[in-house]
Amino acid sequence: MKKAISIIHFSLFLFVVTGIVSCKKEAADTNASxxxxxxxxxxGSTSYTTLLALRNVGQPNSVGAFDAVPTANNLNTVVVLFNNTTGIAAGTFKVVTKPNQSDLLADEIMVSASTGYNQGTGQYNKQYVTVVGETVNATVTISGGKAKIVVPQxxxxxxxxxxxxxxxxFSGTIVEQ
Structure with missing residues (x-):
């Protein structure tokens, strides 16, 4: 899990360097259901709209999504980690929690969410992982070389x-940009 957290922190540095300066947070749209x-x-009942979603955010075989630029206080993020051997691929994946990305099997992903980043402390207010023993499958599609990850509740x-x-x-759709 420390790798997932370090991914989030590295991503902050990455976006500060790129100089992205605009952001907008609003309720995310929902699908027909x-x-x-x-x-x-x-x-829970709080929705976050993706402003940016990029591949290899701090770690190979990851997709990170952000609701604001990392220079903003109260940044919220999601990082999806894939198996290091098979990498990001289309298919159905079990959502699991494991100690390290290297422990993931080819048909597994990890989802880590963090809320309320504070620039003063360099910390998130809350960080979340999937409850151990969950039996939910996420669907990943690849279109134009970009991943779309749909995680049911x-x-x-x-x-x-x-x-x-x-x-x-947690539920969400992370679309790599």
């Missing part, structure tokens, strides 16, 4: 996992 946002993600827990951890739900 109303369950999965079509351009972003939802944690899944239970998540704040990280690090301990007695004071809180649980919520």
């Amino acid at each position: 109303g369950n999965i946002p079509t351009n972003g993600w939802r944690i 899944i239970n998540i827990i704040s990280y690090p996992i301990n007695a004071s951890s809180t649980t919520s739900t």
